Amino acid sequence: MEKSVVIVGAGLTGLLTAYLLQELGYNVKVLEGRDRIGGRIHTIQSGNAKVEMGATWFNQSHYHLLDIIEEFKVPYFEQFMTGKSYFQTFSNVPPQEIAVPNDSPSYRFKNGTIDLLNSIYTKLKPNTVFLNETVNEIIISISTSEVKTNSRTLKADVVITTLPPAALIDQIKFTPALPSELISLAEQTHTWMQDSIKVALTYKKPFWREQGKSGTIFSNVGPLTEFYDQSNLENESYALVGFASGSCARFTKEQRIEKIEAQLKMVFGDEALQYESYNETAWYNEEFTKSNRQEDNLFPHQNGGHSLYQEPLFGNKLFISGAETSKHHSGYMEGAIFAAESVVARLKNLHITQS
Known part of the structure; x- marks a missing residue:
C-alpha cells in the first residue's frame, strides 16, 4: 500500500525530501506557514536586481549540494x-x-538561490505544497498521525518536520508530548541566521x-x-x-x-x-525561524547534528529533520541537503525492513 507522508516546512530540506520520497512512490504533502517556499532561502527582486x-x-x-545542483541543472558562478x-x-x-x-x-x-528551490518545486506533483498553512498540532496515534493547521487536518502514516528545532517546539503542540530530553536539546540548538x-x-x-x-x-x-x-x-x-x-x-x-x-x-x-x-x-x-523561548547566548551551530535528532519517534511515525539536524555542515544549504537525504534513507530502510 502507498505510504503517506506529511512534511512540515517548504524550505530546501522539505522540498528535496518531498521530491526524493515522490520518486520512491510515496504520497507526499508539504505544509508551509509562509506565503512562499524557501524558508531561509529568500531571493527578492529589487528594481532590476535580484x-x-x-x-x-x-x-x-x-559536495552534496553540488550533486543536487548538477542533477537539477541549476547554473552558478x-x-x-x-x-x-x-x-x-x-x-x-x-x-x-x-x-x-x-x-x-x-x-x-x-538566477538567485531561489532558482534551486524552484527547480525542485517544479518536479513535484500538483497539489503537493500548500502555502499559508501554519501547523499548530501534530497528533500521533497507533493507527495514523494527524497534522492540524490553521485551515485543515491531514492524516499520514509518517510526519517529517523540517523547522529549526527551537522553532518546532515553540510553535507546534505534540500529542503525546515530545520526550523532555529532546525538548531540552531543541532549546539549546542554535538556529543558523536566527x-x-x-x-x-x-x-x-x-x-x-x-x-x-x-x-x-x-x-x-x-x-x-x-x-x-x-x-x-x-x-x-x-x-x-x-x-x-x-x-x-x-x-x-x-x-x-x-x-x-x-x-x-x-x-x-x-x-x-x-x-x-x-x-x-x-x-x-521571522516567525518560522526564530523561537521566542530560545536563549540568545548560544554559540553558532551549538548542538547541530546531535544524535537525538537522528532517531525516529513514536514507533517510527515522526522524524525530526532540517538543516540544524544535519551531522554535516549543520545550518547551511549543504546541511539541508544532507538532512533530506538522511531522513529519506532512514525511512526507505525502515519500510524495506518491515516489508
Missing part, C-alpha cells in the same frame, strides 16, 4: 572578489586594505569596481560585519549585500541605515550613498 536576503554562498566542500577588500579591527583604527586569497572561492546561483540582519543596497553602476575595489568589507566594529559584491553574472545589475551585526537589533531601521551609510562612506566615499534601494531582513523577526 538580491539574497537569506542563504547565498556555497563552495567546493559542499564564482563570487566576485577582484580588487581591494577592507578589514576594520577596532573603532579607533581606520579600515585597512587587505588582499583576500581566492584559492577556495565561493559561488552564487546565477540573529542575523541581512542588508542589500542596489546601485546604477558598480562604482566600487571602478575604484579598484572588490566591494568586500570585514569588520569587527560594524554595523556591517561582512559585505560583498552581489552584481549579477551578466554585469547588468549591481548590488552590495551582507550582514549587519546582531547588536543593530536595538536600533530602529532608520538608525541602522544612518550608521550603515556612515560606514560605507568611510570605506567607499560619497558614491556609496547614491544607492537606488535599501532592503533588509531581520531574521529574528
Whole structure:
C-alpha cells in the first residue's frame, strides 16, 4: 500500500525530501506557514536586481549540494572578489586594505538561490505544497498521525518536520508530548541566521569596481560585519549585500541605515550613498525561524547534528529533520541537503525492513 507522508516546512530540506520520497512512490504533502517556499532561502527582486536576503554562498566542500545542483541543472558562478577588500579591527583604527586569497572561492546561483528551490518545486506533483498553512498540532496515534493547521487536518502514516528545532517546539503542540530530553536539546540548538540582519543596497553602476575595489568589507566594529559584491553574472545589475551585526537589533531601521551609510562612506566615499534601494531582513523577526523561548547566548551551530535528532519517534511515525539536524555542515544549504537525504534513507530502510 502507498505510504503517506506529511512534511512540515517548504524550505530546501522539505522540498528535496518531498521530491526524493515522490520518486520512491510515496504520497507526499508539504505544509508551509509562509506565503512562499524557501524558508531561509529568500531571493527578492529589487528594481532590476535580484538580491539574497537569506542563504547565498556555497563552495567546493559542499559536495552534496553540488550533486543536487548538477542533477537539477541549476547554473552558478564564482563570487566576485577582484580588487581591494577592507578589514576594520577596532573603532579607533581606520579600515585597512587587505588582499583576500581566492584559492577556495565561493559561488552564487546565477538566477538567485531561489532558482534551486524552484527547480525542485517544479518536479513535484500538483497539489503537493500548500502555502499559508501554519501547523499548530501534530497528533500521533497507533493507527495514523494527524497534522492540524490553521485551515485543515491531514492524516499520514509518517510526519517529517523540517523547522529549526527551537522553532518546532515553540510553535507546534505534540500529542503525546515530545520526550523532555529532546525538548531540552531543541532549546539549546542554535538556529543558523536566527540573529542575523541581512542588508542589500542596489546601485546604477558598480562604482566600487571602478575604484579598484572588490566591494568586500570585514569588520569587527560594524554595523556591517561582512559585505560583498552581489552584481549579477551578466554585469547588468549591481548590488552590495551582507550582514549587519546582531547588536543593530536595538536600533530602529532608520538608525541602522544612518550608521550603515556612515560606514560605507568611510570605506567607499560619497558614491556609496547614491544607492537606488535599501532592503533588509531581520531574521529574528521571522516567525518560522526564530523561537521566542530560545536563549540568545548560544554559540553558532551549538548542538547541530546531535544524535537525538537522528532517531525516529513514536514507533517510527515522526522524524525530526532540517538543516540544524544535519551531522554535516549543520545550518547551511549543504546541511539541508544532507538532512533530506538522511531522513529519506532512514525511512526507505525502515519500510524495506518491515516489508
